[in-house]
Amino acid sequence: MQYRRVGQTNIEISRVILGCGCFGGIGSEPSLFDRAENEEQAHEILDAAVRLGINTFDTADAYGGGRSESYIGTWLKKADEKLRSKVVLSSKTYNPMFTGDSSGLSRGRILERVDGTLQRFGVERLDMYLSHEMDDKTPLEETLTCFDELQRNGRIRAFGASNISCEELERSLLICESRNLNRYEWVQNSMSLLGYQEAEKILQICSKHGLGFTPYSPLAGGWLTGKYQRGLHYESGSRMSLRPDPYEIFVQNQDSIFDGLDSMKKFSKxxxxxxxxxxISLAWLLSDDRITGVIVGPRKPEHLEPVTEALSLHLNETDRVDLAHLFPKL
Incomplete structure (x- = not known):
């Protein structure tokens, strides 16, 4: 396993990060809570990740309505002190945790939600904390000042932003500089061979300012694994059978994507x-030195096998360009 420091912090994370969005549910959707990995299955995945050298677990308070954080917390209680000391915990807040719950990044809500996250993990300080979405109803200054307060008070070690636009990121950096606040130290947006144009723009900003970048959905919801075939017969329990909306653009461009996958198989061989x-898809991201770490979300321990493959490969720039040209620009 390879390790990198996040932004300008002293936090060292594994370049492959375990995404725990399916622990106790499928992401933040209340109707899908309890539709994915139970606590025992989650612990099996955590064990397998640690064996690979993964030291960083990424989740959110809304994943599984708090179940994801709780499952990680019970796993930590069983771990020995040496292992616990190496684990880097990352969580996010914004989305409602149950039907009818509030959302947002107001100061009061962040302070309340971080307490719940710490309790579910069973820790006194959180390593990494992110805004899960941007909140257009709360002044950005209020959100940033609250994150800065949490960091100065030792409740969190650093904070970042997920699903942030280039404009929002640049504005946040200006606010933090002008007010002498700690800043976002990294960005967590989606990026894969099936969608990298927008991520490339924000990655350039991160690189310019010395921020980390930890993309999620590197396999595009399973489309880059080859599990989906022409005709789109989805396996029961897959993301496409449970939560297809984020991947509708792939359905609309399925012919060109499947053609690209066929070409990718030949390229790989x-x-x-x-x-x-x-x-190959994970290696494509890891071969970009600007990327701090890639978040993978396995549903079973064996789904981590491509991680080992990716870590053993180093794609040169020609490989990276050739692979990117196999797929439509979405």
Missing amino acids: QRFGDVSLAG
């Missing part, structure tokens, strides 16, 4: 031998 599509 010619240049790397017997390597999975998922392994």
Whole structure:
């Protein structure tokens, strides 16, 4: 496993991060709570991740309505002190945790929600805390000042932003500089071979200002694993069968995507031998030195196998460009 420091912090994370969005539910959707990995299954995945050298777990208070954080917390209680000391915990807030709950990034809500996160993890300080979405109803200054307060008070070590636009990121950096506040130290937006144009723009800003970047959905909801076939017959329990909305653009462009996957199989065999599509897709991201770490969300321990493949590969710039050209620009 490779490790990197996040932004200008002293937090060292594994370059592959375990995404825990399916612990106790499918993401933040209340109707899908209890529709994914239970506590025992979550612990099996955590054990498998640690064996690979993954030290960073990414979740959110709304994942599974708090179940994801709680499952990680019970796993930590069983772990020995040496292992616990190496674990980096990252969580997010914004979304409602149950039907009828509030959302947003107001100071009062953040202070309330971080307390719940710390209790579910069973820790006194959180390593990494992110805004899960941007809140257009709360002044950005209020949100940033609250995160800065949490960091200065030792409740969190650093904070970042997920699903943030280039304009919002640049504005936040200006606010923090002008008010002498701690700043966002990294960004967590989606990025994959099926969607990288917008991420590339924000990655350039991160690189310019020395921020980290930890993309999620590197396998595009399973589309880059080869699990979906022409005709779109979705396996029961897959993301496309439970929560297809985020991937509708792939359905609309399915012919060109499946053509690209066919070409990718040939590319992989010619240049790397017997390597999975998922392994190549992860390696494509990890080969970009500007990327701090990639978040993967396995549903089973064996889904971590492509991580091992990806870590053993280093794609050169020609490989990266050739792969990108196989797919439509979405």
